[in-house]
Amino acid sequence: MDFVHTPVLPEETIQLLGPRRNGECMVDATLGEGGHSFAFLSRFPDLKIIGIDADREIQNIARERLKPFGDRISFYTGWSQDFFSKPPPETAPADTILIDLGISQYHYQKGRRGFSFTQDEPLDMRLNPEAGPSAADLLDRLSERELADLIYANSDEGYSRRIARRIKAQGRIRSSAVLADLVFQAVPPAYRRGPRHPATKTFLALRIAVNRELEGLPSLLERALAFLKPGGRMGVITFHSLEDRIVKNFFREQGKNTPDAPIYKEGIVNLLGRKGFAPGIEEVRNNPSSRSARLRVVEKNVRKERQ
Numbered sequence: 001m002d003f004v005h006t007p008v009l010p011e012e013t014i015q016l017l018g019p020r021r022n023g024e025c026m027v028d029a030t031l032g033e034g035g036h037s038f039a040f041l042s043r044f045p046d047l048k049i050i051g052i053d054a055d056r057e058i059q060n061i062a063r064e065r066l067k068p069f070g071d072r073i074s075f076y077t078g079w080s081q082d083f084f085s086k087p088p089p090e091t092a093p094a095d096t097i098l099i100d101l102g103i104s105q106y107h108y109q110k111g112r113r114g115f116s117f118t119q120d121e122p123l124d125m126r127l128n129p130e131a132g133p134s135a136a137d138l139l140d141r142l143s144e145r146e147l148a149d150l151i152y153a154n155s156d157e158g159y160s161r162r163i164a165r166r167i168k169a170q171g172r173i174r175s176s177a178v179l180a181d182l183v184f185q186a187v188p189p190a191y192r193r194g195p196r197h198p199a200t201k202t203f204l205a206l207r208i209a210v211n212r213e214l215e216g217l218p219s220l221l222e223r224a225l226a227f228l229k230p231g232g233r234m235g236v237i238t239f240h241s242l243e244d245r246i247v248k249n250f251f252r253e254q255g256k257n258t259p260d261a262p263i264y265k266e267g268i269v270n271l272l273g274r275k276g277f278a279p280g281i282e283e284v285r286n287n288p289s290s291r292s293a294r295l296r297v298v299e300k301n302v303r304k305e306r307q
């Protein structure tokens with residue numbers, strides 16, 4: 001079986017999130033092709049994992065890959081925020097939670113849902129193609145102004161107004177190649193010659209909107225932390241600054257020793273590594289798509305009553 005995604009920060013996640021006691025259970029809240037889970041299950045023979053993914057298709061690949069680990073791996077298909085808020089009966093709280101946000105290289109290369117501007121595919125972009133509007137539907141529904149605001153808010157694209165104008169002038173767009181071409185035409189020539197394809201940010205912004213990634217993140221973090229055992233650890237990997245800011249601020253708030261968290265003497269969590277963890281030169285050389293990754297890890301405090 002061929003896997004296209006290389007897990008990011010493999011050593012850091014193992015070091016920081018590997019089990020510290022026997023019989024631990026981890027939740028891999030963004031299983032993908034199962035690269036991280038494979039590494040953890042191989043390294044720690046006593047560990048059990050629950051692997052969650054919103055995308056059934058990619059989860060089926062992980063199911064095949066992780067078969068040799070038998071009942072040490074179990075699966076949940078759906079959004080991890082839903083799992084954490086209503087876990088299946090008799091699921092014990094987790095010792096460790098790993099959240100590796102965004103989409104997999106699989107989606108860009110083999111997803112066939114228009115995630116990549118380098119392929120000509122139906123413009124869908126849904127991780128769960130059974131729910132919610134596709135990217136094509138979204139482009140249809142939004143006004144020019146709403147589309148420009150969305151592209152700017154989700155990706156900081158400076159040419160969002162020109163891009164939105166060009167897209168809305170086109171009528172219904174069904175293919176990723178057509179969208180990439182329209183964005184290319186909309187931007188000034190100098191931007192076309194830049195280091196990145198000019199449609200990079202527009203595609204990112206649309207994918208984030210279609211899958212409600214930024215709206216869903218605060219509730220995902222809150223619910224995951226509530227599901228974590230006291231003393232347990234949670235690690236979150238982000239790939240762009242908007243996501244990372246949400247994670248950083250959430251952990252900072254949870255770490256505060258304020259009267260708003262009266263049952264915790266020292267704040268709800270302790271941050272491990274103040275600035276988080278980024279891939280080294282070697283990892284970026286071997287896996288260029290890891291270059292923007294950042295891992296933030298917290299340990300949940302054991303409750304101590306204030307005196």
Ligand SMILES: C[S@@+](CC[C@H](N)C(=O)[O-])C[C@H]1O[C@@H](n2cnc3c(N)ncnc32)[C@H](O)[C@@H]1O
Nearest residue numbers: 007030032033034035036053054079080100103
């Ligand atoms: C970056 S990939 C994970 C790669 C994985 N760690 C590996 O090593 O193969 C993110 C995966 O999480 C899924 N995903 C993203 N957000 C999710 C969420 N909130 N709930 C469930 N699945 C999610 C995506 O479908 C994708 O397969």
